Each structure stands twice: as C-alpha cells, then as structure tokens.
Amino acid sequence: MARGQAEALMPMVEAVLQAADRRYQQISLIAATVGPGSFTGVRIGLSAARGMAVAIPAPTVAVTTLEALADAVQDLRSAQDDRPLLVLIDSKRGDAYAQWFDRDGVPLTTPKVTAFDALAKQALAPSFLVAGDATEAFTSPAQAARLSAEAVAAVRVPDAAVVARLAAARFEADGPTELRPLYLRAPEVGPASVR
16 A cells, blocks of 8 residues: 555454454464565554554564565475575665575575665575565566576565464564564654754
C-alpha cells in the first residue's frame, strides 16, 4: 500500500482473528518484521505489534524482512541447490536493502544499503539466486549479461506465515526479543528548525 497502512492494519488483524475463530486474549506470541523497509511502514507495524503485546499481554519476537524473504526461498529450492541467495528490497531511492544468505537461510553478510552496480561487483559466488521486490532492477539485461543470477520471482514480499514460523522457532530456541526497528539509513525528515 502506498498510503493508508495505519487505517488498514488493525481491521486486517481483526479479520485474521475472525477467520481463525480466535480472540486477542488467545494470542500467545506476537511476531513482527522490523525492517528494513519503508520508514513509515516499519513504524506503523511495530507500533501496532508493541501495543498489542502490552494489551494482551504477550511476548514478542523480531524478524527482519530480509530473513523472512530468505526463509521463503528455502521452500522453493531443490535439496541439491546449494547456491547462495541475495535478498534485495527496493529502497525507492535507486538502490536496495541487501543481504546474502547461504543455502540454509543463514546470513552470510549483515544487511546494508547498496547500489545495484556495487552489488554485482560483490557477488559471493559465480552463480546465485536473487529474491525480493528489487530483483527485476538487479537482473536487468545489462546486469544479466555479466552475472549468472537466477531470480526467484515468487518471493517478492514477506509472507506472514513465514514470519510466524520463523518467530515460533526463534522463540522456542532463544525466548522473546524486543521489537526494535532496523533502519539502514537515517530518516529524511527531522525536527523543524527554530528561527
């Protein structure tokens, strides 16, 4: 959604609870993606998740959007495919939020903001997979001529079921985690200057 996330989010939560025949008091764990992504979208999602966690109360688990996308790819690749995975999220500023993962979805690098041409130079292997909503920009004809990158077109945005699965496993292994936003660049707006 370009606009209106704040107004749509809680009715969506209500619809999911209704479809599952559950009430808020039956929620035992709250998972949320913490970014990277749109500054406003991350703030809205985390505010809602934190508010529900306090009101219910329920523990929380954080999952990055890059981790959620990487995990979704694991369901689609064959057992023999051991190529690394580059996950790319469009920053809407001519570059991407990027992170490399191994065959099992384990991070190989930390998340960062990188220009597309720099990503091509930083490839961790001669052949790799690419997923996320910035895949098309990265695998343009000019780039494809220099790379052996296969796009996983089905994985473009995080799936709530994948986030829930990751969060449940993380909670079982490590317990709750704080929902803190993962911002890879500073916001473009700040306090008004005083004249």
